[in-house]
Structures are given as C-alpha cells and as structure tokens.
Amino acid sequence: MTTKRFNHIVLFFxxxxxxxxxxxxxxxxxxxxxxxxxxxxxxxxxxxxxIKNGKxxxxxxxxxxxxxxxxxxxxxxxxxxxxxxxxxxxxxxxQYGIQKEKINLxxxxxxxxxxxxxxxxxxKDSNSWIQGYGWDQNEWEKISYPNxxxxxxxxxxxxxQPVILSRIDGHAIxxxxxxxxxxxxxxxxxxxxxxxxxxxxxxxGIFIDNAMDLIFNKIPEPNEYEKKKAxxxxxxxxxxxxxxxxxxxxxxxxxxxxxxNLHHSNELKIRIxxxxxxxxxxxxxxxxxxxxxxxxxxxxxxxxKFFADGSLGSRGACLIKPxxxxxxxxxxxxxxxxxxxxxxxxxxxxxxxxxCTHAIGDSANxxxxxxxxxxxKGHNDKRWRDEHAQCIDPIDLHYFRDxxxxxxxxxxxxxxxxxxxxxxxxxxxxxxxxxxxxxFNQNQLIILGTDFPxxxxxPLQTFxxxxxxxNKKNRPIGGFQIKEALSNIDAIKGMTFWATLxxxxxxxxxxxxxxxxxxxxxxxxxxxxxxxxxxxxTKVLRTFIGGEQVYKN
Numbered sequence: 001m002t003t004k005r006f007n008h009i010v011l012f013f014x015x016x017x018x019x020x021x022x023x024x025x026x027x028x029x030x031x032x033x034x035x036x037x038x039x040x041x042x043x044x045x046x047x048x049x050x051i052k053n054g055k056x057x058x059x060x061x062x063x064x065x066x067x068x069x070x071x072x073x074x075x076x077x078x079x080x081x082x083x084x085x086x087x088x089x090x091x092x093x094x095q096y097g098i099q100k101e102k103i104n105l106x107x108x109x110x111x112x113x114x115x116x117x118x119x120x121x122x123x124k125d126s127n128s129w130i131q132g133y134g135w136d137q138n139e140w141e142k143i144s145y146p147n148x149x150x151x152x153x154x155x156x157x158x159x160x161q162p163v164i165l166s167r168i169d170g171h172a173i174x175x176x177x178x179x180x181x182x183x184x185x186x187x188x189x190x191x192x193x194x195x196x197x198x199x200x201x202x203x204x205g206i207f208i209d210n211a212m213d214l215i216f217n218k219i220p221e222p223n224e225y226e227k228k229k230a231x232x233x234x235x236x237x238x239x240x241x242x243x244x245x246x247x248x249x250x251x252x253x254x255x256x257x258x259x260x261n262l263h264h265s266n267e268l269k270i271r272i273x274x275x276x277x278x279x280x281x282x283x284x285x286x287x288x289x290x291x292x293x294x295x296x297x298x299x300x301x302x303x304x305k306f307f308a309d310g311s312l313g314s315r316g317a318c319l320i321k322p323x324x325x326x327x328x329x330x331x332x333x334x335x336x337x338x339x340x341x342x343x344x345x346x347x348x349x350x351x352x353x354x355x356c357t358h359a360i361g362d363s364a365n366x367x368x369x370x371x372x373x374x375x376x377k378g379h380n381d382k383r384w385r386d387e388h389a390q391c392i393d394p395i396d397l398h399y400f401r402d403x404x405x406x407x408x409x410x411x412x413x414x415x416x417x418x419x420x421x422x423x424x425x426x427x428x429x430x431x432x433x434x435x436x437x438x439x440f441n442q443n444q445l446i447i448l449g450t451d452f453p454x455x456x457x458x459p460l461q462t463f464x465x466x467x468x469x470x471n472k473k474n475r476p477i478g479g480f481q482i483k484e485a486l487s488n489i490d491a492i493k494g495m496t497f498w499a500t501l502x503x504x505x506x507x508x509x510x511x512x513x514x515x516x517x518x519x520x521x522x523x524x525x526x527x528x529x530x531x532x533x534x535x536x537x538t539k540v541l542r543t544f545i546g547g548e549q550v551y552k553n
Contacts, residue, residue, distance in 0.1 A: 024070035054546035085244025087499035090449030097230030106134035151205025193335035275305035303354035309364035317361035369399035411465035448494035
C-alpha cells in the first residue's frame with residue numbers, strides 16, 4: 001500500500017469518526033411534520049422548527065431539524081398549518097374582562113327585550129348599580145330620532161336603584177332617573193365634547209361621549225382583585241382565539257402596573273402593547289416621572305391614546321357635512337381641545353412616544369392628520385397611528401403617504417355598520433369610509449384589530465371581513481364595497497408582521513424566523529387558500545407564546 005493511499009484511508013476514517021461523534025444539539029421543543037407559514041420577506045413555507053429559551057433557533061426542512069436537534073418535547077403536527085400568533089392591533093382587554101360580569105344586551109332586538117332581560121336581574125342590594133352593555137338601536141325596528149329611546153320604562157322598573165346601560169360602541173349610555181339623581185346633573189349642563197339628550201326639558205337618559213363621565217364618576221371602580229380576575233378570565237378567551245399579542249387602546253398607569261405585575265408572576269402570559277389613556281395624571285406619571293418608554297419582553301408602553309371624536313352609530317363622529325338622518329345642524333363633535341392636543345403631540349415627539357388617535361368622521365380624521373403633519377414634517381419613522389381611520393375625504397388620503405402615518409382599522413366595523421351607515425351619511429360619503437385597500441396602497445401597510453368588546457374577539461372574523469367584506473352571516477351577498485377588500489396574505493400580515501411594525505416590535509415577532517419569539521398558532525385550515533365558506537369554520541388547535549403551549553383545543 002502506498003503512503004498516499006494509506007493517508008487517504010486514515011483521513012476517511014478520521015472524518016467518519018468525527019461525524020459519528022457529532023451529537024444533536026439539545027433544545028426545548030421541536031415542531032415537525034408541519035406546514036409552517038413563516039411570513040418572512042419571501043413568505044417561505046417550512047416543515048419544522050427548533051425552539052430554545054422561548055425563541056426560534058432553527059427553521060427548515062424536516063430532516064435538517066431532526067438530524068441537528070434533539071428534545072424531550074417533539075410535537076408532530078401531522079401537516080397542520082402553523083402561522084405567527086395573531087395580534088389584535090386595537091382592543092379593550094381589561095374592559096372585555098370586566099364586562100363579562102355585566103348584563104349582556106347584545107342580542108336584544110328592541111328596547112322591550114332589554115326591559116325583559118332586566119326584569120330577571122337579582123335586585124337584593126338596592127344601593128348597587130345595575131350595569132348592562134351591548135345595546136344597539138340599529139339592530140331594532142326602524143325608529144325615528146330623537147324619540148327612538150328614552151328611560152321611562154327603566155324609571156318604572158327601577159325607581160330606587162341606579163341603572164346604566166352602555167351602547168355597543170362604548171360612546172353612549174342610557175341611565176335611569178335614579179342614576180341622574182345620584183350624579184346630581186342639572187338640566188342645563190353643557191359638556192365639551194359630549195352631550196346630554198333631553199326633549200322638551202326632560203332627560204331621555206342618553207349621555208354621549210364626554211358627557212358619560214358625569215355618570216361613570218359616580219360608579220365605584222373595580223378593585224385590584226376584581227381587575228386581576230377580569231384580566232385572567234379574558235386571557236383564556238384570547239388564547240383560545242389564537243391571540244398572542246394585544247394592543248390595548250387606553251389604560252391608566254395603575255392598570256398597566258397591574259398587567260406588569262401579572263407578567264412578572266407569569267400569571268398573564270399574553271403579550272401586551274399598552275396605549276396610555278390621555279389624562280393629566282397619566283401624562284405626569286409617564287412623562288414627568290418615568291420619562292421614557294417601557295420595553296419588556298411581554299409589555300411595551302410607548303404610546304398614548306387620544307380621542308378625536310365619537311362613533312358613527314351614536315352620531316358622535318365628527319363630520320364635514322351634517323348627518324343625513326337627523327336635523328341639518330348636527331355634525332357630531334370633536335372631543336378634544338385641538339390646541340392642547342397639539343401641545344401633547346409635541347411632548348410625545350420630544351420623549352419618543354407614539355401617538356394613537358381615535359378618529360371616525362371625515363372631519364375628525366382631517367383634524368388629526370393635519371395635527372400629525374405639523375409635528376412629523378415629512379417622512380419619518382415615528383409610526384404615529386390613526387385608530388379606525390374610518391371615514392376620510394379623498395383629498396386627505398395623502399397625509400398617510402406624506403407623513404408615514406399608519407392606518408389601524410377594524411374590518412368587522414365595516415361589515416357591522418353597512419346595514420345602517422348609508423342612512424347616516426348617504427351613498428356618496430359612504431364610499432369614503434372603510435377604505436382598507438385604498439389606505440393600504442398609501443404605504444403598502446395596514447394593521448388590523450377588532451376593537452373588542454365592541455366587536456367579537458375572533459381574529460378569523462377579522463380576516464373574513466377584510467378579505468370577503470362580509471359579516472359572519474355571509475352578508476351582504478357579493479361583499480360590502482368589495483373593491484376595498486384585502487388579499488388573503490395581506491390580511492394575515494395585517495394581523496401579524498405589519499401589526500408588529502405598528503408596535504416597533506418587528507425584530508422580535510410577527511413572523512417565524514430565527515431569533516424571534518416562538519409565538520405561533522396551529523390551525524386546521526390553510527386560510528391562505530381555503531374556500532370562502534371554510535374560513536369561519538377554521539379552528540385554532542394550539543397557541544404557543546415563547547415556545548410554551550398556552551392553549552390546546
């Protein structure tokens with residue numbers, strides 16, 4: 001045997017020996033035999049991924065991952081469909097949990113049905129408030145304004161116990177006379193950014209937008225224990241729906257601290273992007289005391305939530321022209337002092353906080369877009385958001401493109417409102433509302449949420465409404481303003497990767513890539529290609545946050 005040949009044989013066995021000594025790397029979890037939609041830049045689809053310390057450390061073909069990594073926890077998904085965890089970009093998580101303890105009036109088809117529901121209420125403690133939610137006069141028989149609703153029957157049923165019933169959108173309440181007496185409200189009270197409805201000198205019991213605080217201020221706040229219970233109860237519903245991050249649209253600093261503590265104790269597992277409610281106490285706490293955003297793995301606090309106007313349903317949305325179904329002088333109202341608002345925007349800009357402003361009517365949207373433009377001054381990476389961006393005059397659309405403003409919309413609003421919105425504002429103006437594809441085309445970016453509990457919590461209904469422009473009853477046939485529909489993949493990205501761009505969190509989540517949190521869900525359907533009639537039948541089979549399975553169907 002020649003020396004050269006001998007050396008080749010030795011080298012061969014040396015390589016073989018080294019290969020046999022290479023042991024698979026130990027990880028916490030291996031997901032395999034799956035159909036993994038990464039939603040990365042190229043929308044790659046993979047078969048397996050390895051997870052360690054809550055993050056994805058490898059993703060690829062089945063044999064690549066199984067040969068290189070080992071784990072005591074291997075989950076065979078039998079080709080089921082994996083997507084990044086859903087993100088709800090605009091919701092009211094705490095309110096949803098608290099509301100579950102109140103009387104649900106959503107299914108009532110008339111005010112008489114509400115009275116029937118309330119008659120069944122246990123009335124032992126006459127000092128406690130009876131609280132209901134979810135009424136929507138737009139779902140009732142045709143009625144004329146402003147006589148469609150008053151509190152006379154409430155007064156008869158509950159002469160000595162205060163009652164408050166919140167409209168489905170949270171922008172109007174009905175209360176009985178006992179509640180008004182407790183609040184000691186004079187008939188001639190004038191409220192900036194709100195109104196009290198009365199006819200011929202008599203209260204109807206309807207309080208709209210800022211006027212609601214006159215009543216709310218008299219109702220005892222839930223204590224910390226009750227809020228904790230509400231948050232944990234709400235979390236169960238969210239995880240079952242495949243939600244892994246929630247953008248909570250408006251919280252006081254005490255509630256943010258409670259959420260932070262529940263994260264630290266690991267009782268609350270869902271990630272939170274908290275928008276701070278606009279009030280002086282919160283401004284003082286976060287700007288003067290803390291002075292910078294809070295950035296934790298499960299909690300981000302870097303934005304303030306403002307209200308420009310009310311809702312279209314309660315006729316509080318601020319319009320350029322009057323409402324079509326009410327007296328000709330009713331335009332809705334702006335809820336904030338614009339001079340103070342602009343001062344606060346300047347402060348946020350200085351301290352690195354994001355502005356998120358509720359705007360429904362075309363006049364309100366015009367005002368806040370102009371205000372943003374004064375601060376942002378051209379292209380920027382501030383990512384200020386227009387929450388709802390519901391009705392926008394075509395001449396104002398350019399603000400989104402010119403100043404990199406992000407539209408944060410709720411597709412189920414369109415499919416809930418289409419039945420009655422035409423009567424509110426007429427066909428011409430309605431064409432300027434719920435323009436999701438038009439808004440997307442300004443910056444190739446749109447983020448999606450539900451506004452729950454105003455709408456249902458299910459992200460698959462958000463997807464269905466965005467793509468097919470129909471409600472869960474498959475109405476209207478052909479879809480509402482179908483030209484404003486989003487594609488399947490764009491709707492999914494609006495609830496995943498693009499949503500993280502709205503939160504400055506795109507480096508950590510929103511797609512399934514190496515180095516990002518292992519936040520993902522398992523579905524029984526491929527919603528990128530399945531038939532329309534299969535979308536709402538789709539089930540969330542599992543939900544994972546940081547690699548931990550937090551829900552299994």
